[in-house]
Amino acid sequence: MSVTTRNADTVAGPNTPAGPNTPAGPVTPAGTVPIPGRAAVSSGVEFDIDEFGPRFGAEIRGVDVASASDDQVRAIRAALVAYKVIVFRGQSLDDGAHIEFGRRLGELTYGHPVWNSGEVPAEVYSLDSADNGFADVWHTDVTFMERPPLGSILRPVILPRNGGDTSWADAELAYESLSAPVRGLIDGLTAVHDGNREFGYYLKNRRGGRGNLWDGKEVTELVPVRHPVVRVHPETGRRSLFVNPGFTSHIDGVSEAESRGILDLLYAHLTKPEHIVRHRWRLGDLVLWDNRNTAHYANRDYGDARRVMHRITLRGDAPVGP
Numbered sequence: 001m002s003v004t005t006r007n008a009d010t011v012a013g014p015n016t017p018a019g020p021n022t023p024a025g026p027v028t029p030a031g032t033v034p035i036p037g038r039a040a041v042s043s044g045v046e047f048d049i050d051e052f053g054p055r056f057g058a059e060i061r062g063v064d065v066a067s068a069s070d071d072q073v074r075a076i077r078a079a080l081v082a083y084k085v086i087v088f089r090g091q092s093l094d095d096g097a098h099i100e101f102g103r104r105l106g107e108l109t110y111g112h113p114v115w116n117s118g119e120v121p122a123e124v125y126s127l128d129s130a131d132n133g134f135a136d137v138w139h140t141d142v143t144f145m146e147r148p149p150l151g152s153i154l155r156p157v158i159l160p161r162n163g164g165d166t167s168w169a170d171a172e173l174a175y176e177s178l179s180a181p182v183r184g185l186i187d188g189l190t191a192v193h194d195g196n197r198e199f200g201y202y203l204k205n206r207r208g209g210r211g212n213l214w215d216g217k218e219v220t221e222l223v224p225v226r227h228p229v230v231r232v233h234p235e236t237g238r239r240s241l242f243v244n245p246g247f248t249s250h251i252d253g254v255s256e257a258e259s260r261g262i263l264d265l266l267y268a269h270l271t272k273p274e275h276i277v278r279h280r281w282r283l284g285d286l287v288l289w290d291n292r293n294t295a296h297y298a299n300r301d302y303g304d305a306r307r308v309m310h311r312i313t314l315r316g317d318a319p320v321g322p
């Protein structure tokens, strides 16, 4: 394969501390995409990858996603697992083409379990600043459901003249850079995720208790769910922090003060600058992320200007702990 990386010599080995996430895959020759826990991406695909960090964030260049070949889509899917956040620039997608690309990567969910995005296809979640569509709290998408999305694919529709950047946190690197005793503590914990704070009022009062379909069932109430605090990635076996300030209400089986203390520690650690990539949007961008081992945050720093983003999500599985 001739996927080329701009920083080819930095590609080969992730520099992670010894622990449960020791590098699983072989060291790959420069010029191939290393897929943690898997062989390098199969051959026959050409595009450039500009890495933001050794294992987190990359821009894929030279691909028109609307006309990508099957091999390119397979390589993009593998790059998603390798880098967690994938940026494309210069695309020209409408909702239909956005959805079509998503369908080539996996099964799509409804745009959101409860939100009605109005005049858009059912698969699209529209975040419109004019309708209180902000995401200025660190979160991982839809963790308040038993099966949160595997991944999300986001494109800007209307952008403010400036501001409105989005940042992602690498929850796997965050886990790996905790000390062994703290990793040991959290490996056995379970957290409760509750969508009511964010969407309970909306579901009850603006939707009359009739949300959208999720996992084949109409969502009529948001029953809090339990997920492991440390999630094992189903494709790589690597561990990551799986709690977020947006939807995690507390840690199960510990006191309220202990829960608060542990969560505050984990959130401060998750969002350390070295775990973050930040994206400055332009029209024509498309960003795809792995929702199993990342969290994200959209800056609300553009005053009264309008910002509209359209997201689709890939169906995921129930998180599994160590």
Ligand SMILES: O=C(O)CCC(=O)C(=O)O
Residues within 6 Å of the ligand: 127, 135, 141, 152, 154, 165, 166, 296, 297, 298, 309, 311
């Ligand atoms: O508006 C953004 O940049 C991100 C919104 C968000 O949280 C999402 O699309 O899941």
Ligand SMILES: [Fe+2]
Residues within 6 Å of the ligand: 135, 139, 140, 141, 296
């Ligand atoms: Fe989000």
